[in-house]
Amino acid sequence: MRRIQERFPDQVAVIGVHSGKFPAEKSTAGLREAVVRHGIDHPVVNDADFSIWNAYAVRAWPTVAFVDPRGMHLGSIPGEIPAEQMIPNLERMIAEYERMGLIDPRPVSRHRERDSQPAGVLQYPSKLIVTSEATMFVADTGHHRVIQLDLDREHQSARIARVFGSGTAGLADGPAESARFHAPHGLSRKGSTLYVADTENHAVRAIDLDAGSVRTVAGTGEMATGPMKLGAAPTKTALRSPWAVWVDRPRLLVAMAGSHQIVSLEDERTLAVFAGSGREELRDGPGGFAGFNQPSDLAGVEHELFVADAEASAVRRISLDGKAMVDTIVGVGLFEFGDRDGAGDVVRLQHPGGIAWADHQVFVADSYNHRIKRLDPQTRKVVSLIGTGQPGMRDGKLREAMLNEPQGVAVRGRKIYVADTNNHAVRVADLETLRVHTLAIA
Secondary structure (H helix, E strand, O other), rough: HHHHHHHHHOOOOEEEEEEOOOHHHHOOOHHHHHHHHOOOOOOOOOHHHHHHHHHHOOOOOOOOEEEOOOOOEEEEEEEOOOHHHHHHHHHHHHHHHOOOOOOOOOOOOOOOOEEEEHOOOOOOEEEEEEEOOOEEEEHHHOEEEEEEEEOOOOOEEEEEEEEOOOOOOOOEEOOOOOOOOOEEEEEEEEEEEEEEEEEEHHHEEEEEEEEEEEEEEOOOOOHHHHHHOOOOOHHOEEEEOEEEEEEEEEEEEEEOOOOOOOEEOOOOOOEEEEEOOOOOEEEEEOOOEEEEEEEEEEEOOEEEEEEEHHHHOOOEEOOOOOOOOOEEEEOOOOOOOOEEOEEEHEEEEEOOOOEEEOEEEEEEEHHHOOEEEEEEEEOEEEEEEOOOOOOOOOOOEEOOOOOOOOOEEEEEEOEEEEEHHHHOEEEEOEEEEEOOEEEEEO
16 A cells, blocks of 8 residues: 555545454554554554444455545455556546546645654564574564574573664665665574565565675565466565565475465475465365465474464464375364363464474464463363463563563573564563563663
């Protein structure tokens, strides 16, 4: 929509209507955070009771509705529509309405939420990895950069050792200080290379930790529309919202949230679909037959890959031996969600965005429930570890501490590390003391 605003600044008013599927999405405070986090600068209406959705007979997310200057509904188009496809029709309509004298060129008056973005070291951090007792990498998503932290011995505090990215959104390779990212998310390390899911650039980037430089290994910077075409070289191939990466030598597995697929990048030379039909559905089976729902994080161990399948509120598993086979550990459908521990099909999550593996257990950032949960993949048993279930910012005992939409989780030894996204913080849970504290970053 930003491209439409730029092309027709005085002729077209863009108004977002948010009809939230999940209970956590109906909160105006949560919506405000999302507007700032995604850099949206047009007005957004919170349609919490679906009254606008029903009035316009909407049946799918997203849907674009066209309304003329008289308030008449001209029609709607479901799905993601590239701006280039809308521009010719908009030009014809604008010319006709200008001839009729119906275009009002005055700008829409609005409060710019992005003017009140939080000031701090981190801004909406989404993912993190801990690569040694002293080193952590954080996707500082709101600042469009990746930072390396040096941790103190007790992991109470850290200092910024290196920054990759200028802090300005864009797509530029080169030295760390001048390279540009746009809302980076998932991270995974292979030797001296740190791979980055550069989400809003629809690209996969690689940071050379020795040279301190950034390069693009897949994606063109443009969002793919429809099924991704993967025959060309990786850097000539348009991708669709890569959200997470996982090194499974010699390949890199990429969670494409936008196309509901897991893609394999082999030796940075070829791209292929590893799992996912491209249809948004909760369906198990062979890789190309199975369906995902905005896969948002990956964590692997030897012969298995675990997937945080966010929109289905599910945790999925893919075998890494031979042909990929997908099965669901917890989660039963796109519209079955909640906050319920237990085992098997009784478990309910709410839009889990992060996942980690340690000590034969899967740790889940259950984002919209504001909790960290532990899942035993053998028994399918889920137990809440951290958080009260309500959004907030509070340290203390594991179940009394408060998080706010955590999207990333990592585990090393007896500590759990959380990218506490809407609190703009990294939280550390100590499984020995059973307490949570906020990492002090200098």
